[in-house]
Amino acid sequence: MPAPTATADLKVGDVAGYADIAFEEKQRIVSLVIDDPRFTDYLYGCYECGICVAACPSARFYDFSPRRIAQALARRDVRLVYQQIQEDIWECSQCFSCLRCPRGNNPGGLVTIMREVAVNNGLASAREALEGYSRIIYKIMSTGTQVSPDMLQPDAFPDWGPEVKDVSDNLALWRRALPPETLHTVSTGWDVSDQTLIELYLIWFETGALNMIGEVDKGLHMILEEVMQDRLEEAGIEI
Ligand code: SF4
Ligand code: SF4
Known part of the structure; x- marks a missing residue:
């Protein structure tokens, strides 16, 4: 099968779906x-x-197959690939175990590209897939860290047992007991300097990552801009 190199030979696929979207x-x-x-x-x-399928953890637990992704793209099956962008790609855990493909393919990498296209074009699947991550994205981009200790609340983790209540009630004390100074916080995982936060923000801004967020969550994008604008002004940086 020839390697796909151009879009001129895109073919009409056999699989129907998303009939409301123009071909x-x-x-x-x-x-x-x-x-x-x-x-x-x-x-x-x-x-x-099928070696990629045998290696793929997502194929074991979901109706997902890296082979189907590679096959559909190799055939330029427009309808099927579009359907996969709207459904399948969000099941991939991006572990890249499929790199053991004897043909040298990278199905996980193909999924990465498909996800980026879905996000950059504000597809419904991207919005739905990222909906639950707004809080985490906000945390990462505004504080430089991900899960913070104050998220550790008994009602959020009822299956963690009674100890979690003791930890959450005395969180500040527990955190002060940790040796590194940068961990003595409860609203962030660790302290990140303003300079690092500004550098991270500029990277996200210049690489277009911020615009990608704007495509899938305009509200979050606005809040992040406001938060960072204050920091940039304080640092005398204009973008
Ligand atoms: S990167 Fe995705 S497709 Fe590849 S093995 Fe991991 S879960 Fe499967
Ligand atoms: S050739 Fe590669 S992509 Fe195709 S089924 Fe085999 S391992 Fe998967």
Whole structure:
């Protein structure tokens, strides 16, 4: 099977779905995947050997198959690839065990590209998949750390048993008992300096990561901009 290199030979697929979306729009979305500069490095054709499926943890637990992803893209099956972008790709755990493909394919990398296209184009699947992560994204981008100790509340983790109540009631005390000074906080995992936060923000801004968030969650994007604008002004930085 020849390696896919261009979008000119995109074919109409056999699988129906998302009939309310015009074929031209599906073709545009799939073309963005195939035209990505990484694409030709990630897909060289497919033997249908199933080795990637055997290695894939998501294939074990979900109706998901890296082989199906590679096959659909190799066939330029526009309708099926579009359907996979709206459904399948969010089941991948991005572990890259599928890199053991004997054909040199990288199905996990293909999924990465497909996810980026879904987010950059504000597809419904991307919004739904990321809906539950707003709080975590906000935490990471505004504090530089992810889960903070004050999230450790008994009602949030009822299955953790009675000890969690004692920990949450005396959280500040427990945190002060930790040796590194930067861990004596309860609203962040550890203290991150303003300079580091500004550098991170500028990286997210320059690489377009912030715009990606704007595509899937405008409210979160606005809040992040406001929070960081104050820090940038204090540091005398204009962007
Ligand atoms: S990266 Fe995704 S497709 Fe590849 S093995 Fe991991 S879960 Fe499966
Ligand atoms: S391991 Fe590679 S060649 Fe085999 S089915 Fe998966 S993508 Fe195709």
